[in-house]
Amino acid sequence: QLIDPFLLSPPPRVRPVPGKKAAAIGSSRRSVPKALFFSLLRPGRGQFYQGKKMRGFLFETVTAAAAFLALDYQVNLDFDTARYEEARRRLAAAADESDRRLIDAEASRFLDDADEAEFFRNISLGVLAGFWGLSLFDTLLPGKENGEARWAVEARQTGFAVVLRF
Numbered sequence: 001q002l003i004d005p006f007l008l009s010p011p012p013r014v015r016p017v018p019g020k021k022a023a024a025i026g027s028s029r030r031s032v033p034k035a036l037f038f039s040l041l042r043p044g045r046g047q048f049y050q051g052k053k054m055r056g057f058l059f060e061t062v063t064a065a066a067a068f069l070a071l072d073y074q075v076n077l078d079f080d081t082a083r084y085e086e087a088r089r090r091l092a093a094a095a096d097e098s099d100r101r102l103i104d105a106e107a108s109r110f111l112d113d114a115d116e117a118e119f120f121r122n123i124s125l126g127v128l129a130g131f132w133g134l135s136l137f138d139t140l141l142p143g144k145e146n147g148e149a150r151w152a153v154e155a156r157q158t159g160f161a162v163v164l165r166f
Helices: 032-041 045-050 053-093 097-140
Strands: 013-016 023-026 151-156 159-164
Touching (some): 032 045, 045 097, 053 097
Antiparallel strands (some): 013 023
């Protein structure tokens, strides 16, 4: 309980049955706004709170990977941009025409590398935002009823299907 008390499910609610020597055990109701708030802070956290542990793990893993990739591409973008700017400064200071052509080709390569890093950084940020938003949307969907989820993604021979049970 000291490691991460937020990941633990709340204990079941036990209440005595009137007129019998028995106790009724029920799960505590999970607050949707609270789950939405948890998912807003950290994708997947709201799913853990609602008892959707596998989905929570999926959302946390994908968003963490997308965030690390976006950070890596941002570092590459900064590095390539700095190399491009340095090459442009050397180009302005070059006196010989053959040196100018070589430096211009080098600067063009650095600019292409910076454009590629920016493109992949933007894709990573899009995946991050998409899964974060999907995590928020998933907290609004109902959880398991009678041991079976109301909606699920199932693998089939022809591909994947989103199934909504009534």
